[in-house]
Amino acid sequence: xxxxxxxxxxxxxxxxxxxxxxxxxxxxxxxxxxxxxxxxxxxxxxxxxxxxxxxxxxxxxxxxxxxxxxxxxxxxxxxxxxxxxxxxxxxxxxxxxxxxxxxxxxxxxxxxxxxxxxxxxxxxxxxxxxxxxxxxxxxxxxxxxxxxxxxxxxxxxxxxxxxxxxxxxxxxxxxxxxxxxxxxxxxxxxxxxxxxxxxxxxxxxxxxxxxxxxxxxxxxxxxxxxxxxxxxxxxxxxxxxxxxxxxxxxxxxxxxxxxxxxxxxxxxxxxxxxxxxxxxxxxxxxxxxxxxxxxxxxxxxxxxxxxxxxxxxxxxxxxxxxxxxxxxxxxxxxxxxxxxxxxxxxxxxxxxxxxxxxxxxxxxxxxxxxxxxxxxxxxxxxxxxxxxxxxxxxxxxxxxxxxxxxxxxxxxxxxxxxxxxxxxxxxxxxxxxxxxxxxxxxxxxxxxxxxxxxxxxxxxxxxxxxxxxxxxxxxxxxxxxxxxxxxxxxxxxxxxxxxxxxxxxxxxxxxxxxxxxxxxxxxxxxxxxxxxxxxxxxxxxxxxxxxxxxxxxxxxxxxxxxxxxxxxxxxxxxxxxxxxxxxxxxxxxxxxxxxxxxxxxxxxxxxxxxxxxxxxxxxxxxxxxxxxxxxxxxxxxxxxxxxxxxxxxxxxxxxxxxxxxxxxxxxxxxxxxxxxxxxxxxxxxxxxxxxxxxxxxxxxxxxxxxxxxxxxxxxxxxxxxxxxxxxxxxxxxxxxxxxxxxxxxxxxxxxxxxxxxxxxxxxxxxxxxxxxxxxxxxxxxxx
Numbered sequence: 001x002x003x004x005x006x007x008x009x010x011x012x013x014x015x016x017x018x019x020x021x022x023x024x025x026x027x028x029x030x031x032x033x034x035x036x037x038x039x040x041x042x043x044x045x046x047x048x049x050x051x052x053x054x055x056x057x058x059x060x061x062x063x064x065x066x067x068x069x070x071x072x073x074x075x076x077x078x079x080x081x082x083x084x085x086x087x088x089x090x091x092x093x094x095x096x097x098x099x100x101x102x103x104x105x106x107x108x109x110x111x112x113x114x115x116x117x118x119x120x121x122x123x124x125x126x127x128x129x130x131x132x133x134x135x136x137x138x139x140x141x142x143x144x145x146x147x148x149x150x151x152x153x154x155x156x157x158x159x160x161x162x163x164x165x166x167x168x169x170x171x172x173x174x175x176x177x178x179x180x181x182x183x184x185x186x187x188x189x190x191x192x193x194x195x196x197x198x199x200x201x202x203x204x205x206x207x208x209x210x211x212x213x214x215x216x217x218x219x220x221x222x223x224x225x226x227x228x229x230x231x232x233x234x235x236x237x238x239x240x241x242x243x244x245x246x247x248x249x250x251x252x253x254x255x256x257x258x259x260x261x262x263x264x265x266x267x268x269x270x271x272x273x274x275x276x277x278x279x280x281x282x283x284x285x286x287x288x289x290x291x292x293x294x295x296x297x298x299x300x301x302x303x304x305x306x307x308x309x310x311x312x313x314x315x316x317x318x319x320x321x322x323x324x325x326x327x328x329x330x331x332x333x334x335x336x337x338x339x340x341x342x343x344x345x346x347x348x349x350x351x352x353x354x355x356x357x358x359x360x361x362x363x364x365x366x367x368x369x370x371x372x373x374x375x376x377x378x379x380x381x382x383x384x385x386x387x388x389x390x391x392x393x394x395x396x397x398x399x400x401x402x403x404x405x406x407x408x409x410x411x412x413x414x415x416x417x418x419x420x421x422x423x424x425x426x427x428x429x430x431x432x433x434x435x436x437x438x439x440x441x442x443x444x445x446x447x448x449x450x451x452x453x454x455x456x457x458x459x460x461x462x463x464x465x466x467x468x469x470x471x472x473x474x475x476x477x478x479x480x481x482x483x484x485x486x487x488x489x490x491x492x493x494x495x496x497x498x499x500x501x502x503x504x505x506x507x508x509x510x511x512x513x514x515x516x517x518x519x520x521x522x523x524x525x526x527x528x529x530x531x532x533x534x535x536x537x538x539x540x541x542x543x544x545x546x547x548x549x550x551x552x553x554x555x556x557x558x559x560x561x562x563x564x565x566x567x568x569x570x571x572x573x574x575x576x577x578x579x580x581x582x583x584x585x586x587x588x589x590x591x592x593x594x595x596x597x598x599x600x601x602x603x604x605x606x607x608x609x610x611x612x613x614x615x616x617x618x619x620x621x622x623x624x625x626x627x628x629x630x631x632x633x634x635x636x637x638x639x640x641x642x643x644x645x646x647x648x649x650x651x652x653x654x655x656x657x658x659x660x661x662x663x664x665x666x667x668x669x670x671x672x673x674x675x676x677x678x679x680x681x682x683x684x685x686x687x688x689x690x691x692x693x694x695x696x697x698x699x700x701x702x703x704x705x706x707x708x709x710x711x712x713x714x715x716x717x718x719x720x721x722x723x724x725x726x727x728x729x730x731x732x733x734x735x736x737x738x739x740x741x742x743x744x745x746x747x748x749x750x751x752x753x754x755x756x757x758x759x760x761x762x763x764x765x766x767x768x769x770x771x772x773x774x775x776x777x778x779x780x781x782x783x
Contacts, residue, residue: 008067012063027048053204058166083147085130094108109338152195181229234246285297380556382587396556400413400426434451459487473511482531546663548575549664557587586649607647616680680740686710689710
């Protein structure tokens with residue numbers, strides 16, 4: 001028996017009842033928080049919002065976790081997968097005193113309790129989920145499926161941290177969560193902390209039963225054992241029995257975690273351990289109304305949100321609510337001033353051991369800058385503008401290798417089996433890929449403590465990295481451009497989190513979420529149409545301007561400069577799109593740094609405008625669009641030497657926005673100086689053309705802007721045929737210039753026809769020989 005005294009059980013139950021009382025109050029009450037007078041309709045919120053069904057189970061776990069934190073002096077945070085059980089997180093943060101420390105006006109008394117209730121799901125208050133506003137949270141849970149991945153990400157390189165992660169049985173039906181069970185196979189008991197999953201089976205989602213709650217227990221346990229866990233079951237509804245069993249199970253689980261870590265750290269025991277987990281079966285809406293209007297509520301789907309919906313207008317519902325809240329015995333839980341009684345206060349951990357105040361749940365407090373090598377030391381040898389070729393991401397790999405070496409405890413690279421494919425293989429000179437499974441002859445770069453994490457689940461990669469960043473570390477997610485779409489929604493949720501935290505002074509900035517998208521749309525010619533999609537940029541640019549940055553470095557040196565900047569940044573989402581195939585080097589390092597610092601600029605060496613107003617502006621963003629633009633300029637210089645051509649290259653896509661719309665936006669005068677207001681602008685763009693129009697539609701001269709980009713035309717073909725399919729090729733760009741420069745079309749019909757013929761000839765060549773013509777493949781900047 002692990003509960004030493006009956007007083008321990010009584011204390012656990014009192015703490016749980018206090019949290020339940022505070023949770024119900026948040027959902028229902030505007031006033032009369034301690035029920036000092038009979039409940040009246042005017043004490044009730046006009047709009048009843050929130051989720052009760054999962055909340056008592058979350059409070060139950062929280063109370064018991066506090067016991068083991070105090071008993072074992074644990075460093076623990078709590079991830080609530082059913083994040084819509086937000087009342088539980090808020091209630092416990094207030095009980096522990098953290099909420100009043102963070103929000104001084106929400107005091108530890110009756111008035112503070114009233115304000116606490118009034119804030120919840122109320123205009124000008126806080127959301128109903130475990131949102132950024134809630135101390136102790138790194139996981140909102142508004143969208144289900146990511147709790148376990150966040151939890152495992154949090155414990156990487158945090159050897160003393162334990163994350164208790166409640167997985168709701170509805171959440172357990174999602175694809176990301178189903179994959180997340182495999183995260184235990186990437187956990188190092190020496191250098192990482194531990195995750196204690198608590199699968200909470202309360203039987204129902206919004207209106208349907210849950211799959212895992214309805215399968216037989218033997219089948220369930222076999223499934224969890226098959227994932228590599230040792231499940232410990234707590235099941236029932238009688239509070240006294242459940243308290244005893246939960247206390248016993250948590251002690252057993254945490255003793256097992258301590259043993260695994262001790263044997264690995266002190267005894268050198270290798271292999272992949274079988275980690276414990278808890279299966280908690282409790283009624284949905286536990287301790288709430290048993291029956292309402294003749295219908296069963298507790299233990300059914302009807303308790304999911306607000307069990308008593310007509311409290312303001314229905315006297316019977318009001319009576320039931322008052323009876324429900326008084327059943328928790330508030331007069332014995334809160335003193336005359338409304339603060340938790342001394343008997344409850346001593347049950348909470350102290351200081352940073354409180355889960356609501358643990359600094360790992362406010363990771364910016366623990367963030368240490370990366371020790372970064374000088375990126376200039378990795379510059380490619382420069383022989384002239386557009387003469388020599390490099391594989392940009394391979395060059396970046398050398399820089400990242402040394403970032404890994406210099407930061408063995410706070411930097412990781414995640415990716416879905418694509419680190420080598422994306423030409424970042426140099427990192428394996430410094431680290432392995434995390435692998436704790438069986439090794440076979442021929443395996444390469446696999447080890448238990450690598451800094452690269454690869455798994456064929458973009459959801460897991462994103463979730464791990466988010467958990468890692470939110471607890472104060474740094475990282476990079478490399479991915480094929482087309483398939484990063486798999487985490488569109490996860491990106492959305494993280495961006496929303498960052499948006500809210502920027503308005504919370506007590507939330508310290510965290511390292512930026514950095515995406516490196518390679519194997520991009522224009523060089524997936526070998527894989528075909530399924531792999532050709534640049535639309536993640538459109539998704540990113542839906543987010544608030546102060547959060548997102550998009551970079552399209554045209555060559556290796558600009559990629560190095562951009563990468564260094566992104567790894568130093570805080571509280572952003574940085575998206576870098578860079579090719580892995582051999583591509584021309586356009587700028588020496590000093591010019592590359594200056595160009596990236598500006599984010600946009602005229603390439604004087606490529607243009608022929610001579611510093612005066614041009615006849616046409618050729619703009620480009622992205623490595624392949626830059627190549628085709630320069631090749632088009634070469635043709636224009638040959639056929640129209642008198643034509644004044646200006647070349648503008650864009651690295652920082654946000655520079656196209658007005659200064660008032662984005663911190664990186666160009667002031668009107670600078671934009672107009674670059675692009676003019678009355679000359680045609682032919683813009684070769686990496687992504688969908690309308691994105692550039694969307695960014696520039698308010699600019700003067702927008703009517704002169706003509707954008708070429710991906711038109712959703714793709715297949716398995718040659719690189720040059722891909723750009724021809726989408727009218728982004730050099731010949732088509734020349735045609736655009738002829739068609740749009742006033743007076744040029746009338747005297748250039750023969751050149752225009754030749755460009756059409758060149759396109760036809762190039763396409764015929766690819767069909768006959770299976771590769772692009774040598775004049776295309778071997779083109780370099782000739783001037």
